[in-house]
Amino acid sequence: MKVILAKDLLSVTNVKGEHNRDIFEKNGLLALNIISSPGAGKTTLLEVTMSLIKHKYNFGIIEGDLYTSRDARRLSEHARSIVQINTCGICHLNAEMVARALDDLVLDALDIIIIENVGNLVCPASFYLGETCKVALLSVPEGSDKPAKYPGLFKEARAVVINKADLLPYTDFDLPGCIQELQEINPGAEIFVISATTGAGMEKWVSWLEKMVQSVKQLPRSGMDVRLPDTDS
Ligand SMILES: Nc1nc2c(ncn2[C@@H]2O[C@H](COP(=O)(O)OP(=O)(O)O)[C@@H](O)[C@H]2O)c(=O)[nH]1
Ligand SMILES: [Mg+2]
Structure with a gap:
């Protein structure tokens, strides 16, 4: 597995997200962040999702972590291609790191890239x-107030997954209240309530994912101004 250290990247290249988007679009790839x-x-x-549909779709994983490759090792048995980025202390991935990782993924063998x-x-x-x-992923033990407290992410997400639903009986997580606040913050977001460990709710999530892959595959490969069809229909 390739491990890229962010501190070795030359930030003078000033790569923008649009550079990566062009690569995803040219290769007909769904790319989820x-x-x-x-x-x-x-x-x-990701482990559970890939184990359910890796026989239908080839997954590429770009794994962002501060220092270790532990998650990439967990995912490597399911992914067709995987690259680890160690940010060396930086709290987020940026477009340049992803561009560098794309150089090492076998793009033409893939259907989905998950970052x-x-x-x-x-x-x-x-x-x-x-x-x-x-x-955006939110888990029950974190508390149902997180979308209201961190609206930046939840406003931008096309889908929100509420995970660890198996822990609902043991916490004061207000599920209806959380969903209502999410809908106020981002009325267009798909919301999935799941337990990755028990498998509850995974069917709907996987079926949304499959619909997204198909939508992207049907888009023209060269256009810059393409829009994804509405997946609600
Ligand atoms: N109870 C419960 N635990 C979960 C669930 N999903 C993940 N976990 C546990 O939460 C911990 C962190 O999970 P991980 O996937 O590493 O989280 P990440 O840091 O967001 O990638 C691990 O101990 C998982 O087994 C779930 O649906 N229910
Ligand atoms: Mg992880």
């Missing part, structure tokens, strides 16, 4: 990596 606080379950969600961002609800939301869309 998954963001949550540390421990919300991003890697677990697991560094665990943080604030900074990663401000950096456009060229992704098709952001997915």
Whole structure:
């Protein structure tokens, strides 16, 4: 597995998210930027998602972590191609890091690229990596007030996954209240309530993901001004 150290990158290249977006679009790839606080379950969600549909779709993973390759090792048995970025202390991925990782992914063998961002609800939301869309993950033990307290991410996410639903009976997490606040912050967001460890709610999430892959595959490969069709229909 390739490990890229952010401190070795030359920031003079000034790569923008649009550079990566062009690569995703030219290759007909759905690219998701998954963001949550540390421990919300991003890697677990990816492990389970890939184990359910890797027979249909080839996954490329760009794994962002401060220092270790632990998550990349967890995902490597499911992913077709995987690159680890160690940010060496930086609290988010940026477009240049992702551009460098794209050089090492086998793009023409892939259907989906998932970028697991560094665990943080604030900074990663401000950096456009060229992704098709952001997915925000929130877990039950963190508390239902997080969308209201960290609206920047939840406003931008195309989908919000509320994970660890198996812990609802043991916490004061206000699920209806959280969903209502999410809908106020971002009326267009898809909301999934799941437990990655029990598998509850995974079907709807996976079916949304599959619909997104198909939508992207149907887009023209060269256009810059393409828009994703509305996936609600
Ligand atoms: N109870 C419960 N634990 C979960 C669930 N999903 C993940 N976890 C646990 O939460 C911890 C952090 O998960 P991880 O996927 O590493 O989170 P990440 O830091 O966001 O990538 C691990 O101990 C997981 O087993 C879930 O749905 N329910
Ligand atoms: Mg992780």
